Amino acid sequence: MNSKQKKNLIRIIISAVLMIILKFMPVTGILRFALYLLPYLIIGYDILIKAGKGIINKQPFDECLLMAIATIGAIVLGLIDNGDYTEAIAVMLFYQIGEWFQSYAVGKSRKNITELMDICPDYANVKAENGQLEQVDPDDVEIGTIIVVQPGEKVPIDGIVRKGRSSLNTAALTGESVPRDIKEGEEVISGCINLNGLLEIETTKEFGDSTVSKVLELISDASSRKSKSENFITKFARVYTPTVVYSALALAFLPPIISLIMGIDPAPTKWIYRALTFLVISCPCALVVSIPLSFFAGIGGASKQGILVKGSNYLEILANTKTVVFDKTGTLTKGVFDVTAIHPHDFDEHELLHLAAHVERYSKHPIAESLKRAYEHEADECSVESIEEIAGRGVRAVVNGRVVCVGNAKMMEEAGATEGFKECSLTGTIIHVAVDGKYAGHIVISDVVKPHSKQAIHELKKQGVSETIMLTGDLKKVADKVSEELKLDKVYSDLLPQDKVEKVEELLSEKKNKDDVLAFVGDGINDAPVLSRADIGIAMGAMGSDAAIEAADVVLMDDDPLKIATAIAVSRKCLRIVKQNIYFAIGVKLICLLLGALGIANMWIAIFADVGVMIICVLNAIRCLMPVLHTHT
Amino acid sequence: MKKTYKIDVDCANCAAKMEDAARKTEGVKDVTVNFMMLKMKVEFEDGADVDSVMKNVRENCKKVEDDCEIFL
Numbered sequence: 001m002n003s004k005q006k007k008n009l010i011r012i013i014i015s016a017v018l019m020i021i022l023k024f025m026p027v028t029g030i031l032r033f034a035l036y037l038l039p040y041l042i043i044g045y046d047i048l049i050k051a052g053k054g055i056i057n058k059q060p061f062d063e064c065l066l067m068a069i070a071t072i073g074a075i076v077l078g079l080i081d082n083g084d085y086t087e088a089i090a091v092m093l094f095y096q097i098g099e100w101f102q103s104y105a106v107g108k109s110r111k112n113i114t115e116l117m118d119i120c121p122d123y124a125n126v127k128a129e130n131g132q133l134e135q136v137d138p139d140d141v142e143i144g145t146i147i148v149v150q151p152g153e154k155v156p157i158d159g160i161v162r163k164g165r166s167s168l169n170t171a172a173l174t175g176e177s178v179p180r181d182i183k184e185g186e187e188v189i190s191g192c193i194n195l196n197g198l199l200e201i202e203t204t205k206e207f208g209d210s211t212v213s214k215v216l217e218l219i220s221d222a223s224s225r226k227s228k229s230e231n232f233i234t235k236f237a238r239v240y241t242p243t244v245v246y247s248a249l250a251l252a253f254l255p256p257i258i259s260l261i262m263g264i265d266p267a268p269t270k271w272i273y274r275a276l277t278f279l280v281i282s283c284p285c286a287l288v289v290s291i292p293l294s295f296f297a298g299i300g301g302a303s304k305q306g307i308l309v310k311g312s313n314y315l316e317i318l319a320n321t322k323t324v325v326f327d328k329t330g331t332l333t334k335g336v337f338d339v340t341a342i343h344p345h346d347f348d349e350h351e352l353l354h355l356a357a358h359v360e361r362y363s364k365h366p367i368a369e370s371l372k373r374a375y376e377h378e379a380d381e382c383s384v385e386s387i388e389e390i391a392g393r394g395v396r397a398v399v400n401g402r403v404v405c406v407g408n409a410k411m412m413e414e415a416g417a418t419e420g421f422k423e424c425s426l427t428g429t430i431i432h433v434a435v436d437g438k439y440a441g442h443i444v445i446s447d448v449v450k451p452h453s454k455q456a457i458h459e460l461k462k463q464g465v466s467e468t469i470m471l472t473g474d475l476k477k478v479a480d481k482v483s484e485e486l487k488l489d490k491v492y493s494d495l496l497p498q499d500k501v502e503k504v505e506e507l508l509s510e511k512k513n514k515d516d517v518l519a520f521v522g523d524g525i526n527d528a529p530v531l532s533r534a535d536i537g538i539a540m541g542a543m544g545s546d547a548a549i550e551a552a553d554v555v556l557m558d559d560d561p562l563k564i565a566t567a568i569a570v571s572r573k574c575l576r577i578v579k580q581n582i583y584f585a586i587g588v589k590l591i592c593l594l595l596g597a598l599g600i601a602n603m604w605i606a607i608f609a610d611v612g613v614m615i616i617c618v619l620n621a622i623r624c625l626m627p628v629l630h631t632h633t
Numbered sequence: 634m635k636k637t638y639k640i641d642v643d644c645a646n647c648a649a650k651m652e653d654a655a656r657k658t659e660g661v662k663d664v665t666v667n668f669m670m671l672k673m674k675v676e677f678e679d680g681a682d683v684d685s686v687m688k689n690v691r692e693n694c695k696k697v698e699d700d701c702e703i704f705l
Binding site for chain 1: 643644646649668669670671696697699700
């Protein structure tokens, strides 16, 4: 509670207590009027002043003016009619309670959301000349400076670890709770929390270009991109309020005049009372407050799970996703090649991998890297000599005195190792090995499907995505295998980057319904044109990739494809809440307007239609903040 | 040129009004008010004097919404 809220709360309490006391005081006439004026002014003085200023500044139809007219009207009616002023005070009182609650709820959720986005580091530790650590503003740190991050501190600027090893908590950026291990020579991105070891990091970017600044800017700009629902509400409010005000005027004067002409008792006070009831209902607060709040909370809730949505409008589009088009490498598959099978020929399996990895000891080729990854203890005592790379064939080396050839079929032919040689039935890159001129078997290296890909497709289907399509530049054989494993609906292989754009355009033109949304999911680095062409572009594994953050509409901070399903679920939930609020608020108001015009609803019901509905809508909107979980199975 | 200012305002509707008023101020190219973050992002026309423009923006906003504040 801030000081303004405290002050208003006190005003509400005082005037409520005064009103109740006055209810039991048997005073009449002008004294009664004067006494009742006291709580009215305590609770309503600022509204009256604001209403007056509104008129001076030519801002009619301001809600304060409406409240002022309605309550003053009610007091005048009380003065000439029955001496009942409670209603006027109650209207003002409830209006203020509503305002107070709104301000409190909005402030609270604002705080919640900004807290969860509190990844912004306050300082960076720089080593001073005397070896002491000095805290400086991260903005002042130049590229190439060595900064020190102690356990428990946030990494302030992107960089490369120069000294130390530790685990990093990346939850604030990725929503992933498993810490990431980090050691010398590896890149770290800002916003992560250092958990245990002391790290010395050489910065590679300025603070303003670091991940943490980018992400923060993205989130804080997100709610300025207005959704269709928000624009609808703005337009609705623009029409709704004046309409109700003019109807109120008509209601106050037309029926009495008609009655007068027809010779019936005009009963002007009755009609004026009904008109005032109208005015109380006329403020579209519930909608104007709760709809942006829902989107804001939705964006905040999503960012907590490592999903950055660049604007309310994208949240809205995402909810209508019917077709999801995936890139293969890096999106559904890991994009790194791993040894997936070892087929020895009269040879020990372990020994085969051992020798192959040794031959590749000094090579930086991706195939060499994956062999070395598969054989963990490559850096052992074994001697590797006279390494010879044969272009277009493979590598030959002497390992522990044995001549080992590692390469393709041609290499085997040249090594004379044709006996027992066979091509593999598996898809992927096949590495043949010959030892001392004899064929020893082959190793299959292929891209592996990410662990959650299958579940992600399943979840998407469950959420009503009708078609899942994969586009890839890879061979048909490889693509079909992945597609079969993941149960995708369609697959297009052998595509060049420009073919992907064409294919997506073709798919876009085939859409059955204009509102159906085609989402493209890519890893952001080479898919930028496609990302921007699709109805909505989702970039994955964007930690540290500027290109992805630029091109995509939705950015998933980690590599988990399951987050696509989560993102759609979050957007659906948010949109559902927005719709509930729109229907509920407009519905209740229309009903109350009707009842008010017929004289069934009094001002108390009108207050509920205004304040009560708003409170319910705000509470409903806050539900958007709660995470939608997809647990890994 | 773009600059971001912290603001204080009570309701979303009032924030929208501020946005409108600020946008109509001379020397301002575009304005977005973010009610949830309580921030106002102002894009100035080329060669505009930021300080004096912002003073006018503040004045105009006060006219439409008495209860608002822009922290310059």
